[in-house]
Each structure stands twice: as C-alpha cells, then as structure tokens.
Amino acid sequence: MRLASWVKHLKNRRGSQFLKQMARMWKFHQTSFDELTTNIFDALDPSGAKFTFPTVASVMPYAPDIIKNILTEGHEIANHGYKHVKYSLLNDQQQDLEFKLSSDLFKEYRIPIHGFRAPYNNYNEHTIELVEQYGFNWDGGVGYRPEYQKGNEMFYYSFEKKSANFMSIPCHRYSDDLLIDNYHMVPEEMSKLLNEVVRRAATKGGVLMFDMHPIRIGQKKYAPVLRDLTETAHELGAWMPTVNEAVNYWKKHGSWPKGYDFCLLHTGDIDNFIFFDYFRRLI
Numbered sequence: 106m107r108l109a110s111w112v113k114h115l116k117n118r119r120g121s122q123f124l125k126q127m128a129r130m131w132k133f134h135q136t137s138f139d140e141l142t143t144n145i146f147d148a149l150d151p152s153g154a155k156f157t158f159p160t161v162a163s164v165m166p167y168a169p170d171i172i173k174n175i176l177t178e179g180h181e182i183a184n185h186g187y188k189h190v191k192y193s194l195l196n197d198q199q200q201d202l203e204f205k206l207s208s209d210l211f212k213e214y215r216i217p218i219h220g221f222r223a224p225y226n227n228y229n230e231h232t233i234e235l236v237e238q239y240g241f242n243w244d245g246g247v248g249y250r251p252e253y254q255k256g257n258e259m260f261y262y263s264f265e266k267k268s269a270n271f272m273s274i275p276c277h278r279y280s281d282d283l284l285i286d287n288y289h290m291v292p293e294e295m296s297k298l299l300n301e302v303v304r305r306a307a308t309k310g311g312v313l314m315f316d317m318h319p320i321r322i323g324q325k326k327y328a329p330v331l332r333d334l335t336e337t338a339h340e341l342g343a344w345m346p347t348v349n350e351a352v353n354y355w356k357k358h359g360s361w362p363k364g365y366d367f368c369l370l371h372t373g374d375i376d377n378f379i380f381f382d383y384f385r386r387l388i
C-alpha cells in the first residue's frame with residue numbers, strides 16, 4: 106500500500122526532475138548525520154537556540170545514538186510518521202497504522218514525543234483527527250497550509266464541531282528545500298532573504314517557525330545561514346526554545362518570557378539518515 110502511494114506521488118513529478126532530485130540528495134548524503142547535527146549545534150550555540158527534529162520513526166532504529174545525542178544537547182525529537190509517504194493518498198485504516206507503528210516505535214526506544222508533523226506537511230481531515238486522538242501537544246504541519254502560513258500566532262485547529270486540544274504553529278513557506286532545490290539560491294542570498302523575514306517578525310511579535318532539513322542546512326556550506334539567522338534573531342530579542350517548550354509556555358502565560366519580543370522556532374525534518382533509506386520507503 107505504501108508502494109502504491111509512493112508511485113502515485115512520483116507520477117505527479119516529471120521523470121527528469123525526479124532524477125535530478127535523487128542526484129542532489131545523493132550528494133547531500135555524502136555528509137554523515139553526525140557531522141550534520143554537529144554543524145547545526147555549532148551554528149545555534151552562540152545564540153543558545155534550540156532545534157526540533159520531526160523524525161521518521163522507521164529510520165530511527167538505524168541511528169539511535171544520533172537521536173539520543175540530539176536529546177542530550179537539549180533539542181527535541183518529534184514524530185514525522187512511520188514511513189515518509191503522503192497521508193492524503195492513504196485510506197483511513199492505512200493512516201491509523203502509520204500513527205500506531207510510529208508511536209509504538211518511539212515508545213519502544215523511550216524517546217519522549219510531544220509533537221507531530223506529517224510527511225510533506227500533507228494532511229487530510231482524518232490525519233488531523235489522528236493528531237488529536239493520539240494526544241500530541243502540538244502539530245507543526247497543519248500550519249503550513251496557505252491559510253495559516255502567514256500567521257504569527259499559535260492556534261487551535263477548528264474541527265467541524267470542536268476545537269483541537271493540540272496547538273498548531275504557522276510554518277513559514279521559505280523552507281531550505283524551496284530556497285536551495287527550487288530557487289537555486291546561494292547561502293548569501295538565503296541569509297539575506299531569511300534575515301529579512303526575521304526582521305519583519307521582530308516588528309510584528311508573535312511566533313515564526315521555519316522548516317529547515319538537517320540534510321541541507323547542516324551542510325558545511327549552508328550551516329552559516331543558520332548561524333547568521335539565529336544571531337540576527339538573538340540581537341532582535343527572539344526566544345528560540347524547542348517547539349514543545351514554546352507551546353507549554355504560551356499555553357500557560359499567553360506571552361513570551363520577559364525580555365523577549367518574539368519567538369523563533371527552528372524545526373527540520375529527518376526523513377532519511379542515509380541515501381539507501383529512500384528505497385526503504387517502498388517496503
């Protein structure tokens with residue numbers, strides 16, 4: 106069934122585009138995840154910022170040490186599904202299974218999980234029901250929908266008859282894959298653009314969340330973009346905790362801690378640890 110979903114997904118992309126993307130990912134995966142996370146931590150350290158990593162559960166057992174290290178460094182791991190497939194292409198029972206398998210696996214490995222983001226930020230109504238049913242504290246993908254992307258406040262999703270218990274966060278459309286893979290930007294251009302977004306956020310207040318994938322932003326070439334961004338945000342009075350810390354604080358106080366003008370959340374999905382994981386999606 107996941108194979109069918111994957112084939113449907115590929116059908117929607119042109120063949121040449123797919124091969125180019127695979128070649129790009131192959132190149133990125135020449136850097137080990139150890140090095141990628143170290144580069145990210147080094148970039149965040151000067152401003153004391155934290156990072157939240159929604160992680161695909163089925164790849165986690167291949168690198169439990171990296172996951173443990175992320176937690177030891179004070180960052181957060183969230184649930185990014187069991188396999189990296191589009192949930193809107195699965196039926197309800199198939200989605201139920203993805204949620205169950207991923208939650209069970211994180212429990213088995215004793216990884217504390219508070220938040221969820223669906224693969225490809227792709228949800229249908231049943232997916233959102235499942236986020237509610239599984240009692241997640243926050244969701245980081247519903248806020249990627251065009252109607253929420255530009256918002257600067259956390260919100261509770263409205264079902265037909267009730268409002269969700271989990272908190273949603275608007276997710277900015279400038280992800281690293283958009284800027285690097287689609288817009289072909291060099292690091293200097295990325296820095297300029299993202300720093301501008303942060304400056305605007307600082308004047309508006311509220312919350313800003315980015316989705317930057319470790320496989321790209323952790324590269325030696327791109328990590329300085331993250332460093333630059335966090336330093337700018339720090340100077341402008343940003344609080345940069347993990348998503349769960351921010352959500353808990355906001356729920357309790359409805360404001361940010363004293364001395365902070367806005368909140369900047371760094372998130373980045375771990376879809377694969379090694380290039381071969383792309384093929385594991387099929388099984």
Ligand SMILES: [Zn+2]
Nearest residue numbers: 224225374376
């Ligand atoms: Zn992903």
